[in-house]
Amino acid sequence: MCTGITIAWRDIPTRLIQKHQLDERIIQRSATADKEILFMQRHRQPLLPVFYQGELRILPWGNRQRHSNAPLAWWCEVATLESGAWSMYHPEPVEILANFGLERGVWFQIREGIQGAIIHDQHEQPCIYMLLQPASHYYQVMTGYHREPVFLGEQI
Amino acid sequence: MVTTLIGHIDSDCFYVSCERIRSYSLRGVPCGVLGNQGACVIAKSYELKAYGVKTGHPIWEAKKLCPHAVFVKRDFRWYEVISRRLLDLLKTVSPLVEYYSIDEMFFDASELQRYFRLPLKAATRALQTLVQEQVGVPVSIGIAPSRTLAKLGSDAAKPFGVQIIERDCEPFLRSQPVGELCGIGSRSERKLRDRNIHTCWDYRQADRLLIRNLLTIKGEALWWELRGDAVNPIQTTRPPHKAIARGGSCGGKTMDADRIRAWAVRNIERLIEALDHHRVYARHISLQIDANKTALWLGRTPLAVPSASFRTIYDAVMPMLATAPTTYPVSHMHIIAENLTWRDRIQKSLFFEDAQSPLDQIKRDINQKLGRFAIRSAETLPLHEIYHDATHNYDICDISGKMCF
Structure with a gap:
């Protein structure tokens, strides 16, 4: 499963960078490359940049707090969602914005973004879950993993 | 047409630039x-090269050498678009352009100064800037009296450089190992090294007949070219193919008979498309099977009449496949059409079936209308993951008009 993404630093408004203290997540792959903001699932405060209700927002990635009634997870299988197992949480579709994704040590390009689901817990706190599907042959060979994110507008 | 100056334009890390x-x-x-299976690096940027990653490296080695590198899926349709943009731009600057490969072109550079109204070096720089602005890819350019010198120049100028080479270019040729010459492989290089020929200058100064004896007439042509005599002209159209092959990797080693047959059928269908495109029929069909480069097996079957029929080629390939050794897993396979003949130059026969059946024509018409492989043989079903991924449907060999691969 995709454990990290980056998005170009210039694509995130300054107010969001300041509000969520994203400066500490800035990376640069080479001296001439653009600055990127790194969003890792292992981060002490995992976040994801999403396009939701017509605007760019930085929202929590999954849920690791037991007092919340949202699922204790970071990803959600499309098949699980389609089976109706999460219907009690009233998930809504959301677009996760990303330029690059990380899977088992391999960084790969993401052209448009990743499909996600947003769930609000009993305190109306939002949680973002990245949608997963069975990996294509190419993705499986490239990363060595059998599940891949649901990419927007492309198949890797 | 005799050209006094030949240019060679070579895109820097072309796939990455695209x-x-x-x-x-x-x-x-x-x-x-990455290549079509997602396993091997087929092109890399200069930034990745600096970490020691080479073309052909598997991804699990490349990610260790450069953990923050980004890997991209190949897309030959897009690379062709950019390649043809470059070709079209070059045709506005030069009266003669040779589409040598997807990222390399030779052109007549004798009008370059007049076109840009600048001295030669500045005009070459202007062309480089024009390509960067209008096509978007960085290129290196070599200008010389012959194509061999021009190619040596552009290779030496990389990345994003220009090199003008005069007929008298001893210091430059002394700096170039003979293995840098296009057409000198490792075996030829060894032969030359045994005769104390190490650099391009040594090659140029060697006895012409010695070179001819060692490396045949092609080696002699290089000898003339290194002296600035353009014996290999710019070719604006590709000469007819002597053979057409389709095949490649089987997506990893396999001993599964169904998958091996499926790959054979897929390659037959691709081969027939190529024969249709070039308007030729085949008189011989060969099957080459490569078991991870440890064992090579080759079969050859003559056809009763020149043909591009699926049934005929299938009937030629399958018996060869059945007799191929099954002790090693198959990694690569090629099906080769040889002794090609133009479609309008064959003798009609009363006793043999037509070179293409109505079914072949219907299949071709439907696939042209609905998309490649919209109709395909049911024997290819075991390769569902290959057909499911659209990038597999277009390969570098599908880009027509190039002189070489």
Whole structure:
């Protein structure tokens, strides 16, 4: 499963960078490359940049707090969602914005973004879950993993 | 037409440059383009090269050498678009252009100064800037009296350089190992080294007849070219193929008979498409099977009449496949059509079936209308993951008009 993404630093408004203290997540792959903001699932405060209700927002990635009634997870299988197992949480579709994704040590390009689901817990706190599907042959060979994110507008 | 100056334009890390045109975020990033299976690096940026990653490296080695590198899926349709943009631009600057490969072109550079109204070096720089602005890829350019010298010049000028080579260019040729010459492989290089020929200058100064004896007439042509005599002209159209092959990797080693047959049928269908495109029929069909480069097996079957019929080629390939050794897993397979003949130059026969059946024509018409492989043999069903991924449907060999691969 995709454990990290980056998005170009210039694509995130300054107010969001300041509000969520994203400066500490800035990376640069080479001296001439653009600055990127790194969003890792292992981060002490995992976040994801999403396009939701017509605007760019930085929202929590999954849920690791037991007092919340949202699922204790970071990803959600499309098949699980389609089976109706999460219907009690009233998930809504959301677009996760990303330029690059990380899977088992391999960084790969993401052209448009990743499909996600947003769930609000009993305190109306939002949680973002990245949608997963069975990996294509190419993705499986490239990363060595059998599940891949649901990419927007492309198949890797 | 005799040209006094020949130019060679060579794109710098072409596949990566093409990806950078449509994806700004890749600029400056160590980037590798992966092959159709996602296993091997087929092209890399200079930033990735600096970490020691080479073309052909498997991804699990490349990610260790450069953990922050980004890997991109290849897309030959897009690379062809950019390649043809470059070709079209070059045709506006030069009266003669040779489409040598997807990222390399030779052109008549004798009008370059007049076109840009600048001295030769400045005009070459202007062309380089024009390509960068209008096509978006960085290129290196060599200008010389012959194509061999021009190619040596552009290779030496990389990345993003220009090199003008005069007929008398001893210091430059002394700096170039003879293995840099296009057409000198490792075996030829060894033969030359045994005769104390190490650099291009040594090659140029060697006895012409010695070179001819060692490396045949092609070696002699290089000898003339290194002296600035353009014996290999610019070719604006590709000469007819002597053979056409389709095949390649079987997506990893396999001993599964169904998958091996499926790959054979897929390659037959691709081969027939190529025969249709070039308007030729085949008189011989060969099957080459490569078991991970440890064992090579080759079969050859003559056809009763020249043909591009699926049934005929299938009936030629399958008995060869059945007799191929099954002790090693198959990694690569090629099906080769040889002794080609133009479609309008064959003798009609009363006693044999037509070179193509109505079914072949219906299949071709439907696939042309609905998309490649919309109709395909049911024997290819075991390769569902290959057909499911659209990038497999277009390969570098499908880009027509190039002189070489």
